[in-house]
Amino acid sequence: MIDMRIAMGGLLINESSLLRPLKHPLDACITNWNWLHQNTSWIMDKVAQNPNLQCPDKIMPGSFFSGTGMAVFRCSDIHNDTDPQSWSLSFSVLIRPRKHSGQVMALLTGDHDPLVKLHFTQQDRHENFKLILGATTLIDIRGPSRLCNGQILNITITESEATLQIGDQSGHQSVDATAFAALKTSWFKKDTLLFLGSLPALDKLGDGWFYYWGCMQDIRIQGTQIDFNQAYFKDDGVSAHNCPAPKQRDKKIGK
Known part of the structure; x- marks a missing residue:
């Protein structure tokens, strides 16, 4: 036998x-x-x-986060031939969340010190988005209505200004030169990490964030589309290549 x-x-x-x-x-x-x-x-x-x-x-195409995990990427694995002298940070994604709070993305150093964080929480029946550079909240804006239908989110951080746009809502703020220099220096190091959907449970990162639950589509950083096959770590609760399709009446995507 x-x-x-x-x-x-x-x-x-x-x-x-x-x-x-x-x-x-x-x-x-x-x-x-x-x-x-x-x-x-x-x-x-x-x-x-x-x-x-x-x-x-x-x-439908996309990456689905079940609200229990995250995906992590090494920034050194992401193609970036930008001249360091003219470097700026760009991040874009179409989000279709299933709940009113979640950690969209974060850039952390190899020692897990926060460089950039973006999350949203519910306030007064609306989602509020916070973009944090280092330990400073740069932008805090109300998100568009019916976020669950799908909205395009864009982040740009230059040496002079940070911009956050979600659908038809946007915010702008000047950037501290020292904080931007730290971000730029860390980006070109091999151990800098991009987190999607959550943060590691560390005291230094606080507890004011939540797991993201929902779909993310066309995730790009520095103009390069994220390839989940190159993930440094991916939780089993993250489906890399597909999302549950929304109901017919929910297919409209915010601009």
Whole structure:
């Protein structure tokens, strides 16, 4: 009698045994299980208990954050041939959140000191967005109505001014030269990290933030689209390449 092991969505061998590096966990949805016509109720029970394993009826391109995790990227892996003398920071994304608070993005040093943070919380029945440079809140603005329908968000930080725009709402603020110099210097270091959807649970980062729950589409930093296949770390609660499609009446995207 030979024991057979079947793996779905990953490998049963140690990654170090591979001839070529491979991020083997499957980031996809599997339905209609049929294991040689055997009983699959044990699989169905496991799927029913874990929302991250359940398949949406319809999907669309994007990255879905389930409200329990984050994705992390090394900035050194992101193509950037900008002249350091004329460098500025740009970040853009289309967000379609499912709740009224969340950490959209953050840039942290290798020691997890905050460089840039962007999050939103609910205030007076509206979402308020805060852009923080270092320890200073630069911009605090009310977000557009019906954020859940999808809104394009843009951040630009130059040596003289920071701009935050979400849909038809925008804010501007002058930038402290020392804070900008620290940001620029850190960007060109190999250990600077981009966090999406959450922050690490560290005392130095405080507790005034929440996991992002919802879809992000066309995530770009420095004009380069983020490739989740190059993630330094990705939580199992983040679906890299698809989002549940919104209902027909919710498809309008803010401009």
